[in-house]
Amino acid sequence: MGPSLLLEIALIGVLGIGSQWLAWRYRMPAIVIMSVTGLIVGPIFGIINPEEDFGDLYSPIISVAVAIILFEGSLNLSFKELKGIGKPIFRISTVGALIAWILGSLTAHYIAGLSWAVAFVIGGLFIVTGPTVIMPLLRQAKLTSRPAKVLKWEGIIVDPIGALVAVFAFEIITFITADNPDGSQLILFFTASVFAIILGWALGRGLGWVFEEGHIPEFLKSPAVVVVVIFGFTVADLVMHETGLLSVTAMGITLANIGISSISDMRHFKENISILLISTIFIMLTASLEVDTLLHIFSPNIIGYVLLMMFIVRPLSIFLSTIGTSLSLNEKVLLGWIAPRGIVALTVSSYFATILLDAGYQDASILTTLTFALVFFTVLSHGFSIGWLARKLGLSEEGKPGVLIIGSNPFTVRLADSLKKSSIPVIIVDSSWEHLKLARKAGVPFYRGNMLSEQTEHMLNTIPYDYLLAATDDHAYNSLTCTTFLPEYGRTNVFKISPYDVVDNSTGVVSRVEGRILFDRKFSIEVLNEKIEKGFVFRRTTLTEQYGLKQYLDEKDDSTVFLYLIKPNGVLKFFSEEMRTVPSTGDTIVSLTPPLKEKEKIQAKLDKVREQSDDV
Incomplete structure (x- = not known):
């Protein structure tokens, strides 16, 4: 590792944490500042290009960071929080996700001009929101308890589901378009998903047992958790790509609900690590974009796709899936608007862009542009509007300290x-x-x-x-x-x-x-x-x-x-x-x-x- 790469690592860290500080100091959305900072030092002025400079290490670094961030978020998902809001969360994470997938795929085909195969893959991926973008917005907006919990649970639960839906769509497409269809690959997909959940649960229970029995000293607990998270993610991902996210989510939820006494200490440690990772990863992802990608964002079909996803697909999926729940109209309006996409969408879409292109789907070349357009516009609009909208709807606790x-x-x-x-x-x-x-x-x-x-x-x-x-x-x-x-x-x-x-x-x-x-x-x-x-x-x-x-x-x-x-x-x-x-x-x-x-x-x-x- 040469001096220039060391300097780049230091610069990414300074820019990431500096963006977080500016956001705190001037009460602005941190995600927006980090994205803009990455664009400035990356494609605009060409100071750094992490994807090119890090080489083969770039993808593993991003993947491990996403795994730790998702685990940290799921570590906050205690089932006791579901009292009174379990039904809305279940409906949004299942029925709502299905509606968003179908409507998003139709929009991708008819508006963005993607083939049916590519549209259903990207439609499944774009149902995600994720803790990387939701958590900072919740801290910023001071939402009332119920909508805040719904957004948090949805972001963390749907994150791995979205990635798996995209994988499932790709496997279905491969199966249908094959000359000699073989159902073994579909069976492998479902088996790998179940294996990932069981692995995450087993690792979570195992960690809880060794912690409570005193087999690991206090000073090693947090480092041990990080290592096990990376191990669980890697093993599941080797069996089937993207199931690693499902494994770390299951592990985090398991640890959050087995009642071990040291969970709060680990939660604080993971939160600090998560903030550091979010800060640096957003800089790396946005700084790695190409100028052509940015210019292509303003194409009419991409702008139209993003607007329909924000103003039609998301509100419809929320309103239809929450019919008969206890959510108020104001809460549905807020939930129907807030759905920023983040790191998972960016990283997984680049993976599918590669494999779809290799499979002969040439229209998949615009997936990176399409994804960044949706990420940037949703982060920008939702980041600046969540506080104002929450106050207008009476769903904000913001006011005097x-x-x-x-x-x-x-x-x-x-x-x-x-x-x-x-x-x-x-x-x-x-x-x-x-x-x-x-x-x-x-x-x-x-x-x-x-x-x-x-x-x-x-x-x-x-x-x-x-x-x-x-x-x-x-x-x-x-x-x-x-x-x-x-x-x-x-x-x-x-x-x-x-x-x-x-x-x-x-x-x-x-x-x-x-x-x-x-x-x-x-x-x-x-x-x-x-x-x-x-x-x-x-x-x-x-x-x-x-x-x-x-x-x-x-x-x-x-x-x-x-x-x-x-x-x-x-x-x-x-x-x-x-x-x-x-x-x-x-x-x-x-x-x-x-x-x-x-x-x-x-x-x-x-x-x-x-x-x-x-x-x-």
Whole structure:
């Protein structure tokens, strides 16, 4: 491997992760930025051409990456999520997929001008969406729970099905057009598919058993899973091309549903790997396209095909397959629009383009162009429209950043009430019905359950909440909760109440576990609850040009607790000694203030009113 190839690998990584960062920074669809970046450095300026530069390694790298990405997605498919949405998911993944296949094949024949054989192969492939494109869009749009789960399950389940349908269509075509038809190849196809499912299930059960029995140490579990995923994918793919995707999907679903204790750690590891792979693979695929492919995209027959697939085929397949289900009209509209194609469509179509051309179907030469056109236009349109459409249909949780508070006590209930009055989504989670009495009385949203339990994970919709505050009187539990949810919420959005002892300012190991100290180390939950009992009040102060931060600090009482501030644009920031939070003009500071200070403030207002009356 020469220096130039090493440099290209480094460049692909930088461009991929850089695209992800830009998407996060400017709240844009990551897939769109990655696709555009790949086109710029590839066919437009010719800086890199991964397919040519990597040579024989290119296809195996893409295939292994797709396998790991699909496995990571299926690792999130717990059957407990199907409660209330099992019927829509089943119908969309079966009836909907069949309708999409038939309609897509008809469109490919009559509009794109493909022969019946090629049309039915590509029609089967294009029923896929996939986790590579769906997952980033779901994170971006903050969909409500039900449509988000349907899109996630459909993307992961239909991904291998689409590839298998394409293989099945090709085998049927080969069988029908053969001079001496031999059904053995069809039998091999179905046998290989069943073998792939059984292999994936067996590998998943086997991994679960060795993990639970302690035969593999913790530090080797995630690497072992990656190796087994690659092994299962390769073995199944050697038996029959594209069945490897079915194997890794079965393996992931098996691991997700056998209840092994270390599944969450593996899920976080796989999610990190998946983001890295998605970022680099999209750059590699788009950078490997030819200029002629891009120019051919704007042919009338290809544009017409893409438009019909987006505006007719997808909506019809969703509406027809979900008749009689519990999905609302708005949910059907959203699902009927969102169907971006991704890595699987690009990689598998290039494989079929080659074998169909070898079989004498010359019209298969446009498959790569057709696939990229559908991928690019669906990613672009759905990426930019999903958030807007979800908000218009009332299916988005997007808004002001919400707060999830663990622990119901006098202070947290008053804190939640102050956030609620600022129109900030908030919820209190506690396993004690007695503790939640305060929240019920105050009219604050609450959920009864253990935040660390699997049931809470499936029952509580955490999408609206950007911040997590662990504020129970059990400091070890607070630290464990912060550690568990740190990968999901981010290091700057997870806080725990101070575990430090007010007498000797000391604590145990929990102070060094993940989670930033909320407010200040001298304010434990006992101290804060004591202040509430003494009558401390929540005070809102907006800084202006006339009343700035210096004057505010000069007038504040020494016992005042700075809680949080709200920026004019709605951004919420909690005060913490471990984070530098500097209020500025226009910010609203919320603090816990002594009752005497509040009385003085009221008295000053009354005196001002009297003075104005006297002047009159």
